[in-house]
Amino acid sequence: MIEILLVTLILISIFSFFARDLLAGTVALSIFSLISALLFYLLAAPDVAITEAAVGAGISTIILIWAIRETRREDEQ
Amino acid sequence: MRQHLTPILMAALLGIALFALIIGQTPWPLQARDYLQSFAPSESGATNIVSAIYLGYRAFDTLGETLVLVAAVLGTALVMKISHTGLEGPDGFDGPEDPEGRTESGPAASRSTRPTRIPGRTLRTRLIPTIVGKLAPVVLLYGFYVMFYGHLSPGGGFQGGVILASGIIFLGIGSTSDPAGEIARFAALSKIEAVAFTLLIGACLPGMSAGTGFLGNPAGTTDPEVFRIYIVILNTLIGIKVGAGIGLMCLELMGKDAS
Numbered sequence: 001m002i003e004i005l006l007v008t009l010i011l012i013s014i015f016s017f018f019a020r021d022l023l024a025g026t027v028a029l030s031i032f033s034l035i036s037a038l039l040f041y042l043l044a045a046p047d048v049a050i051t052e053a054a055v056g057a058g059i060s061t062i063i064l065i066w067a068i069r070e071t072r073r074e075d076e077q
Numbered sequence: 078m079r080q081h082l083t084p085i086l087m088a089a090l091l092g093i094a095l096f097a098l099i100i101g102q103t104p105w106p107l108q109a110r111d112y113l114q115s116f117a118p119s120e121s122g123a124t125n126i127v128s129a130i131y132l133g134y135r136a137f138d139t140l141g142e143t144l145v146l147v148a149a150v151l152g153t154a155l156v157m158k159i160s161h162t163g164l165e166g167p168d169g170f171d172g173p174e175d176p177e178g179r180t181e182s183g184p185a186a187s188r189s190t191r192p193t194r195i196p197g198r199t200l201r202t203r204l205i206p207t208i209v210g211k212l213a214p215v216v217l218l219y220g221f222y223v224m225f226y227g228h229l230s231p232g233g234g235f236q237g238g239v240i241l242a243s244g245i246i247f248l249g250i251g252s253t254s255d256p257a258g259e260i261a262r263f264a265a266l267s268k269i270e271a272v273a274f275t276l277l278i279g280a281c282l283p284g285m286s287a288g289t290g291f292l293g294n295p296a297g298t299t300d301p302e303v304f305r306i307y308i309v310i311l312n313t314l315i316g317i318k319v320g321a322g323i324g325l326m327c328l329e330l331m332g333k334d335a336s
Binding site (some may be wrong): 049 | 081084125141223232235236238239242243246260316323327330331
């Protein structure tokens with residue numbers, strides 16, 4: 001289970017690194033945070049899991065989406 | 078493709094280096110863990126050992142973290158204030174390169190020629206404010222739960238505060254009020270944050286007069302029940318402060334065009 005989640009994390013991070021659409025990349029980062037929160041929970045660190053879910057998947061996604069709204073959605077070539 | 082090669086190579090090298098560290102056979106140091114497991118609940122009064130560490134043994138670090146957050150909120154507020162008063166735009170630091178004029182703000186935004194742009198409502202449908210507005214009280218309640226029960230169950234001031242901030246943001250998204258109401262909410266939030274931080278500093282001081290030191294337990298006894306009350310007070314103040322601060326920051330970022 002943990003290995004599957006770790007491999008998923010690597011795939012999601014590669015996708016968000018190469019995504020031209022910055023909004024898709026941000027959503028991928030949000031999913032990354034959610035899966036790593038699940039991982040922290042499985043590894044018996046529920047405090048870190050709550051923090052990761054609230055900060056990583058919640059607040060930082062809002063800030064990044066705000067930044068995209070104020071600039072451009074597409075990455076430059 | 079070629080410019081992506083260097084970061085991938087660096088990440089691979091870092092991964093190889095860390096892999097050797099992970100499979101290494103050096104035993105983890107167990108002394109601190111054993112000590113905390115046997116003494117933390119009775120010494121700090123918190124059943125949750127993470128809370129026992131960050132409000133009992135390392136409370137000064139926690140105070141520093143809240144100070145970092147104050148600095149972050151202050152910086153954001155300052156930047157937003159500057160961009161509101163018109164440093165941005167054609168003559169400012171990021172005007173001319175943008176062909177669509179998307180970075181305009183304040184009075185210029187209302188004159189913007191961008192089609193289908195309603196200020197502050199760009200990425201929303203009617204569905205999201207409705208559902209999120211109904212969800213906000215539940216999220217706020219959960220935030221208060223995580224905050225108040227930080228000494229017993231996973232969570233604590235910071236986590237509860239961030240969840241409270243999510244609830245405040247939900248309230249902000251769900252509100253259909255005019256920009257004047259938003260500004261009033263900003264003022265209330267900044268006052269709440271300032272009062273909570275002042276009370277937090279005040280709660281650190283009584284230990285000095287009791288002889289247990291800065292952030293020490295003011296009662297000066299070894300009764301875990303008394304420690305527990307002190308930890309709950311600290312958790313609550315930190316939670317309210319963090320929630321108001323991050324909520325204020327995010328609402329200010331979101332409500333940029335609306336005000």
